[in-house]
Amino acid sequence: xxxxxxxxxxxxxxxxxxxxxxxxxxxxxxxxxxxxxxxxxxxxxxxxxxxxxxxxxxxxxxxxxxxxxxxxxxxxxxxxxxxxxxxxxxxxxxxxxxxxxxxxxxxxxxxxxxxxxxxxxxxxxxxxxxxxxxxxxxxxxxxxxxxxxxxxxxxxxxxxxxxxxxxxxxxxxxxxxxxxxxxxxxxxxxxxxxxxxxxxxxxxxxxxxxxxxxxxxxxxxxxxxxxxxxxxxxxxxxxxxxxxxxxxxxxxxxxxxxxxxxxxxxxxxxxxxxxxxxxxxxxxx
Amino acid sequence: xxxxxxxxxxxxxxxxxxxxxxxxxxxxxxxxxxxxxxxxxxxxxxxxxxxxxxxxxxxxxxxxxxxxxxxxxxxxxxxxxxxxxxxxxxxxxxxxxxxxxxxxxxxxxxxxxxxxxxxxxxxxxxxxxxxxxxxxxxxxxxxxxxxxxxxxxxxxxxxxxxxxxxxxxxxxxxxxxxxxxxxxxxxxxxxxxxxxxxxxxxxxxxxxxxxxxxxxxxxxxxxxxxxxxxxxxxxxxxxxxxxxxxxxxxxxxxxxxxxxxxxxxxxxxxxxxxxxxxxxxxxxxxxxxxxxxxxxxxxxxxxxxxxxxxxxxxxxxxxxxx
Numbered sequence: 140x141x142x143x144x145x146x147x148x149x150x151x152x153x154x155x156x157x158x159x160x161x162x163x164x165x166x167x168x169x170x171x172x173x174x175x176x177x178x179x180x181x182x183x184x185x186x187x188x189x190x191x192x193x194x195x196x197x198x199x200x201x202x203x204x205x206x207x208x209x210x211x212x213x214x215x216x217x218x219x220x221x222x223x224x225x226x227x228x229x230x231x232x233x234x235x236x237x238x239x240x241x242x243x244x245x246x247x248x249x250x251x252x253x254x255x256x257x258x259x260x261x262x263x264x265x266x267x268x269x270x271x272x273x274x275x276x277x278x279x280x281x282x283x284x285x286x287x288x289x290x291x292x293x294x295x296x297x298x299x300x301x302x303x304x305x306x307x308x309x310x311x312x313x314x315x316x317x318x319x320x321x322x323x324x325x326x327x328x329x330x331x332x333x334x335x336x337x338x339x340x341x342x343x344x345x346x347x348x349x350x351x352x353x354x355x356x357x358x359x360x361x362x363x364x365x366x367x368x369x370x371x372x373x374x375x376x377x378x379x380x381x382x383x384x385x386x387x388x389x390x391x392x393x394x395x396x397x398x399x400x401x402x403x404x405x406x407x408x409x410x411x412x413x414x415x416x417x418x419x420x421x422x423x424x
Numbered sequence: 425x426x427x428x429x430x431x432x433x434x435x436x437x438x439x440x441x442x443x444x445x446x447x448x449x450x451x452x453x454x455x456x457x458x459x460x461x462x463x464x465x466x467x468x469x470x471x472x473x474x475x476x477x478x479x480x481x482x483x484x485x486x487x488x489x490x491x492x493x494x495x496x497x498x499x500x501x502x503x504x505x506x507x508x509x510x511x512x513x514x515x516x517x518x519x520x521x522x523x524x525x526x527x528x529x530x531x532x533x534x535x536x537x538x539x540x541x542x543x544x545x546x547x548x549x550x551x552x553x554x555x556x557x558x559x560x561x562x563x564x565x566x567x568x569x570x571x572x573x574x575x576x577x578x579x580x581x582x583x584x585x586x587x588x589x590x591x592x593x594x595x596x597x598x599x600x601x602x603x604x605x606x607x608x609x610x611x612x613x614x615x616x617x618x619x620x621x622x623x624x625x626x627x628x629x630x631x632x633x634x635x636x637x638x639x640x641x642x643x644x645x646x647x648x649x650x651x652x653x654x655x656x657x658x659x660x661x662x663x664x665x666x667x668x669x670x671x672x673x674x675x676x677x678x679x680x681x682x683x684x685x686x687x688x689x690x691x692x693x694x695x696x697x698x699x700x701x702x703x704x705x706x707x708x709x710x711x712x713x714x715x716x717x718x719x720x721x722x723x724x725x726x727x728x729x730x731x732x733x734x735x736x737x738x739x740x741x742x743x744x745x746x
Contacts, residue, residue: 192540193744214543227535229438241430242542278538 143168143289143321144189148197151184151345158184159195160345168288169318170352171335174325175411176342177419182325185342186293189323190219202288215244218282219291226266226274233262239281251284254314272303279307283315290315292324296331304328308335333411341418348418362409363390363400373403380417391417427544431552432560435526439556442518447565450514451572454507458576462583493597500598503580504573505708508566508607509682515565516680519557519618521637523625523679526553527740528636546740550626554733557622558615562681566607574600609710614681617716620725621678623732630739644672674725684716 144166151159158181166172176182187193191206191213199206204213226235232255240248258276266274275295282290290311296304312335316322326332339356341349351359365373370388374381376399378390391409392400400406409417436443527550530536539549577598581591628640651657651667658664677683685707706712716722 187744190541192537194742211543211545214541217541219537219541221534221537221541225534225537227438227530227538228533231437234434234437238430238434239542242427242544244543 141168142166142200143170143202144323145200146185146188146198149185149188149199150196151181151188151193157345159188161197162342162345162347164340164347164350166321166323166338168321170337171316171322171324172338172340173329173332173336173411174323174340174342175329175415176325177423180342181345182342183293184345186219186291186323186325190214190217190291216287217289217291218285218287219293220275220278220282220295222294222297226278228265228267230266231262232260232264232277235277235281236262239285243285245286246281247284247286251280254280254283254310272299275299275303275307279310283310288320290320290322292322292326294326295324296326296328304331308332311335329412329415330410336411339411341415343419349414356411356414357408359394360409360414361392361395361397361400362407362413363392363404364388364407365390365404369403380413380420428548428552428555431544431548432556435553435556436560439518439522442522443556443561443564444568446514446518447511447568450511451507451568454510455572455575455579459579462579466583496594497597497599500577500580500594501600501603504577504598504600505569505603505607507572507576508569511565511569511572512681515561516677516683519561519622519679520625520676522561523553523557523622524629524636524640526557527626527630527736528632531743531745547737550630550733550737550740553626554619554622557626557679558618559611562611562614565681566611569607570604573603606708606710610681610708610713613684613713613716616722616726617684618679619729620674620732621676621729623729623736624675625679626736627732627739630736630743633743633745641676644675648672670721674721674728678725684722685713 142165144164146165147163149159149162151157156179160181162181162185174182174185184193188195188199189201189206191210194207201213202216204210206213236248236251236255240246240251255277258273258280260269260273260277260280266277269277296307299307308331311322324332324336336353338352339349340347360379363373364384365388367386367388373388373390376390376392376395378392380391382389387404391413397406530539577595577600581595584594585591624644625636625640628636628643632639648668648671652664655664657667673683
């Protein structure tokens with residue numbers, strides 16, 4: 140498989156904080172990667188480094204380009220949606236389509252117009268007259284009509300209602316994503332993207348603390364619901380996390396033996412949000 | 425090239441109000457004021473029984489010698505171009521604030537992230553803004569001024585024909601094509617003259633984390649005050665005023681069309697040498713205004729502007745506060 144993004148020793152400091160601390164990772168083509176971390180963990184900095192929007196130390200290769208020096212050519216193959224509020228307020232729908240159609244060599248105007256036809260947007264409407272959800276619809280229509288190899292989404296659905304959020308990811312999956320494309324997404328609404336992710340990366344204090352694909356998550360991590368009498372045994376197996384529900388304890392294990400776990404109680408695959416909470420314990424303490 | 429055209433078009437979309445509507449509104453206000461003045465004059469004239477024009481005028485024209493007729497023609501030319509004076513001031517203000525906001529506003533509202541998500545180099549982006557300020561804005565202003573000028577000429581002709589003056593004969597005395605040519609010829613010169621200001625303002629716009637206007641004005645002003653207080657210019661055997669005139673003014677006020685004429689002390693004297701001192705338009709005529717091309721001040725300004733624009737491009741790339 141060919142790598143879309145390869146980072147080694149990626150390092151970035153702001154005045155008195157370390158945003159990225161010698162990070163190494165590799166993202167393959169045709170994946171949907173969730174980059175998940177608490178506020179201030181370095182997610183946005185990592186994305187900005189990939190997009191050539193910030194300086195950094197270390198090696199970073201995006202689609203064969205160095206984002207620091209070859210940004211103009213890189214951006215023909217990369218799209219990004221930063222968050223909902225970044226389309227200029229004066230821009231009209233018609234102007235946005237005209238402009239991107241004429242400056243982007245890989246833009247498909249017919250495709251964009253087909254997406255727009257499914258929305259309530261009108262050609263003369265300005266961004267400042269739109270709701271947040273409509274702005275995202277416009278941005279998504281522009282981005283989905285670009286035949287890019289890498290799509291970067293930084294909190295794309297922040298502040299949207301659930302209808303827009305569902306529609307956003309559904310459109311991406313149905314009309315955009317294929318094996319030649321790669322999507323990197325950061326969000327705090329982990330539950331909503333859990334089922335579409337193929338890979339998972341947790342970032343904490345500028346370090347990648349978990350980098351795995353979703354199938355491996357199910358094999359490696361397990362959640363067991365244990366009744367009170369067996370709780371002490373479970374605790375001795377060094378669980379990642381423990382919580383109480385209806386008088387029973389739920390333990391989260393990393394790489395524990397399946398058979399042993401099953402003898403203690405009902406074994407489930409943990410959700411990404413439970414895994415996240417367990418991994419990030421004590422971040423803000 | 426196509427990308428560059430669309431980049432300039434984008435600037436026009438965003439600043440339609442300043443680039444297009446501001447000169448139009450100014451021109452229309454100018455016309456309305458003129459019409460009001462004419463009506464006032466007519467009313468006063470009628471009340472006091474003074475007959476303007478009429479047979480007296482006809483006789484005057486008939487008796488006028490060639491020199492007098494030329495004067496009338498020049499008067500009409502000046503009337504035709506007078507709206508440009510007002511439009512120039514408005515355009516200067518528009519360009520000044522356009523340059524200050526050009527590389528700052530999209531950082532503040534974070535829409536820079538959208539523009540930077542497209543395959544456009546920072547150099548093209550900044551240069552498209554420079555071209556918008558130095559070519560697009562003055563071209564629109566001149567077109568508007570010419571249209572307003574022609575309308576004004578027609579209004580004068582109509583008013584005079586109400587007083588039984590042969591309006592056509594009068595209009596033939598004016599030189600609309602020469603007047604238009606004069607205005608158009610000044611656009612390239614304006615572009616060169618304005619570059620140091622445009623460069624400085626855009627540099628501040630790209631560099632400032634906040635309040636670019638304050639930085640753009642305060643830095644040269646404070647430097648000027650320091651230079652004045654400590655008499656630094658004395659070291660170079662130059663008067664203090666040299667700094668204000670060649671640095672502070674050039675950095676801030678060269679975006680105003682015609683500032684080169686005001687600046688050039690010799691301009692007005694030189695126009696006398698051209699033989700048609702009676703025609704104020706000769707100050708603007710290419711024969712005369714292009715003498716500026718020989719002045720080091722212009723080219724040093726262009727050089728300084730180019731360096732500042734290069735700085736603006738660099739800061740456009742590295743500032744990541746969005």
